[in-house]
Amino acid sequence: MSAPLLQVNDLKKHFPVRGGLFSRKSNWVYAVDGVSFEVERGETLSLVGESGCGKSTVGRAILRLFDITAGQVVLDGQRIDGLSPRNLLGMRRRVQVVFQDPFSSLNPRMRVRDILAEPIRNFGLAKSSAELEARVLALMDTVRLPRDVLDRRPHEFSGGQRQRIGIARALAAEPELIVCDEAVSALDVSVKAQIVNLLQDLQREFGLALLFISHDLAIVEHMTHRVAVMYLGKIVEMAPKQTIFSAPKHPYTRALLSAVPVPEPGATRSPTVLKGDVPSPINPPSGCRFHTRCPFVFDRCRTEEPEFRLAGDGEWVACHLDALPELPGPPGDPRPVPPNSTPVE
């Protein structure tokens, strides 16, 4: 098997907390603290977790929007975390981004035409202005926007249309990987479905890899191949979709999944409600970071950090327990399966 498209090895990003007189660096926020994963060509990997767990920071680190603290980001066999701005341009073309907020992700003073032309010009993808125009028109067709709105500005569009423009801008660079940072979280349910389907179509059409950062597990289940669950700056579990949704191996994953509402009237749920709040990433707990809230905590968890180990076919988990004890409630799938239900899609 060829090398994966994107490889992230032990990525760390610590932000200084400035405080006191003369802005001393008094502390660090351990936003991302040792994250490793791979994304294959044409694959969707979803990064899920609560707000503030560091999933967006991972996305921004891959985009090289800031310098990372430690670790490696390898794109197609080449390390990109230390590249100079001059050498970065080629890599930038291959990794693009779609942001959450369709209102602030487009410059309000630029026309759609110029927004789409910007990456094409920067990467020298069009040799003439005629080719540029052709490419811009083709992008509008690709994201299913009418061609005659090219001279409008972003405020004249709805949220879903803006997100299409954002996707078109990402596609303009002809990328191999698109980081979707909560790309559908700010949209209405119906528009959300349209955008998700569009992303899936584009993935098939162009063989795109997607790093889908989200907290919406229903959407994730619909469109992903694999899932990585983050908690306090670390990945606690990473596995193919079927495995992780049917048999989570980490107590945090189980709690997260049990919180997903079941769209079935009368379905019984036995949510695992976690106690307490997420600890501060400035002062993360010792040992396993989840031990303060884990229902199965024992002594070893408080002192020894669990290793991120292979626990089955493509399943990685960071937990001292080999198998999760059963909780009272329906066995197996943490989510109750209503009778006669069909899987999504």
Added chain:
Amino acid sequence: MTVSTTNTVPVPPGLVIAPQLPDLLATVEIRRGVLGFLRNHPVVAIGGALLLCLVLIGIFAPYLGTVDPTALAPAKRTRAPSADFWFGTDALGRDIYSRVLYGARVSLTVGLSVALLASLAGLAIGLVAGFVRWADGILMRFMDGLMSIPPILLAVALMALTRGSVGNVILAITVAEVPRVTRLVRGVVLSLREQPYVDAAIASGTRTPMIILRHILPNTLAPMLVQATYICASAMIVESILSFIGAGTPPTIPSWGNIMAEGRALWQVKPFIVFFPAAFLSVTVLAVNLVGDGLRDALDPRMAKGL
């Protein structure tokens, strides 16, 4: 109120058809261009018209029935306003009407030049402070230091170092006003830098100079334009104050400030000497502020009225 009768479907008895509402949207007319903008924002239009009048008065002062504003006529001193001397004469017999009209040149030149220079300097420094981390602390502490001195005091101090001339007055007031623009620009730049569309532009390979030119600058201009009008108004007042206390425009050049200063001693017996330049100053500052307020409402969508 007529009920729509175009409906051919038979109406079941008892069903009430809502009367046709007036088409509210039809009255909303999209106005484009400069004239449309002025019609939508009457405050800007009024302020702009006043300001335009004053600029024209300043430019065409020699052709508006004025005499040499520095010509002395000791025999005709402190005359009250009359057909010969529309605004009267001062203690040295000079025609106040001519002096006030020529004085408009000083005020407007100072106001507009300071607004322009302070905006440009503030924009440049603000951009550097917003983009260069290590320069930010140094520049902003320096600006804080300047801001801790009242602008008038700072201008007086700077004028004390140089000769009195209109150019020096402009420079002194500019130095005093730059920190405010810098602050504003830096704040806007810092918030714009965090905008996702800037991140997206970085990800799509746009280099820093183009990021600034294409994504940061255009979105900085609106708040800066508004600030520039306030600086213009403030500069005209500071100029008058400087002239009034004798630290500004030299007495050989008539300015509203020094006309008032010369009339001060006679204020109780000959109030018209002070009244006319003061009235002109007030109207000019009012006009500039009207333009500024109107622009702020027009350019800030959150404060938009009548939309």
